[in-house]
Amino acid sequence: MTLAALTLHAASDTLRRRECSSVELTEAVLARIAASDENIRAYLTVDRQGARDQARQADKLLSENKSDSPLLGVPLALKDNFLTRGLKTTCASKILGDFVPPYDATTVAKLRNAGAVIVGKTNLDEFAMGSSAENSAFHPTRNPWDGARVPGGSSGGSAAAVAADECIAALGTDTGGSIRQPAACCGIVGLKPSYGRVSRYGIIAFASSMDQVGPMTKDVRDSALLLEAIAGHDPADATSVQRPVPKYSEALTGGVKGLRLGVPREYFVAGMAPEVEQAVRRAIAELEKQGARIEDISLPHTSYAVAVYYIIATAEASSNLARYDGMRYGHRAEAADLNDTYMLSREEGFGAEVKRRIMLGTYALSAGYYEAYYLKAQRVRALIKRDFDQAFASCDAIVTPTMPTTAFKIGEKTQDPLQMYLSDIYTISVNLAGLPAISLPCGFDKAGLPIGLQIIGKPFDEATILRVAYAYEQATECHTMKPEDRG
């Protein structure tokens, strides 16, 4: 096994035992990128020089034994919607094609303070709008398990980079499933924390009432470690909450004996792939075998979640994306007057999916339609939240599939936006309600493509879903499988 294939906790142990240096580990990751990223195209920017400098710095700190951070010296990747000081940040859009941020996102600053090595910025659907990483203005990313398929989205670059060992772990963002859905497609672990758990300061905004930053990792322990490093209140983000951050990595053990796990009947419906259903049912049986009590529950408003989500998300996006006017940063077109400059800069700078969503959101917020669409969606959102509140009165966590199918083919859904939107059907409700949820691998279909299991928690109860996920992971081998092991 090469150094690049290590998990975060194994890499950290290896560095601490002086079995390798951060420079060696970083070179192994850079070599892996050089060997495989020409095909996978997970990265938009690889910061080789910066990574080498940070690794040397980390080696100095390691030799002085001054820091006990598990991230010290470990090469990580960031989705290209995290602002990184001095390092190009494009959000996979032409409108920000040359943008170099003057400051770091709070999460990035936390990683740097912990001594992590930032290797580069990963591909995404433009402005995080999409479920396949095909909507990038620069190039699509390929699924490491099958180059003809998508890695999922919008954090598809981060998911592919982790799955292909082109980094040790990564961060993504999740507005409607953008961490969990690509994690399921690529056979890795993806955690979307509770809304407000992690600062959004310096993350390029898409839908502000739902966006949340989270870890994308090779196993559950790594997710716990990374969440511990980035969680907590940030005065710069008025929506981040003032709550103590538990030691998630110490809350993994204990198993599921006596835990009540809800299985919502609305999540097992026509349209899901039989192999996905079988794998998820097997995973639930495994948790039951370990002593969990499985409860049949109902989330009756599930089928409305996609409609609610696309009204609210596009409304917020149309407002957030109004700042791209070509005046202070970003692409500016040559035009006769101010209004034409706005119109033409935005026409040239935004891709088709972004325009579609701005149009939809502007429509939903415009005079005469606000109550019929936006306000109605917010009321149905309350019903979706109420469903979860009622379910959590009788269970400690909820277990579902992450996606109705395995990774689809590149180009398969690009012509039909509604079909693309439906691939997030199992993840969206969680964002509407602000809950934490994790996706982890629970099997493979006949074609050898990974299947994801989703565990949803009570607000701010990340510890329980990590514990359930860890218990399941310990009993199976799925998370140890690599794309090249495919038979």
Added chain:
Amino acid sequence: MKLSRDEVQRVALLARLRLTASEEEQLAEQLGAILEYMEQLNQLDITGVEPFSHANDAVTALREDKEVNQPNADALLANAPERDGSFFKVPKIIE
């Protein structure tokens, strides 16, 4: 359902997006289909349900009225499409 071209043009103006004729045509179709899908929300009785707009709406963030940012004008201007000294240069808006 298909949106009218007028409707698409009205929304595009509000959104400050210039669209080509073929984009207008395509969006009229696609937005129509998506909005039709949204119609399913009308099946629900939502009388008396308060809108839920935010998972953390109980929080009002307050802080001391103290200057915390030390903006670096040069760093902020570095991404400007056009600048003049320490100013953003923008197209003329008055004659």
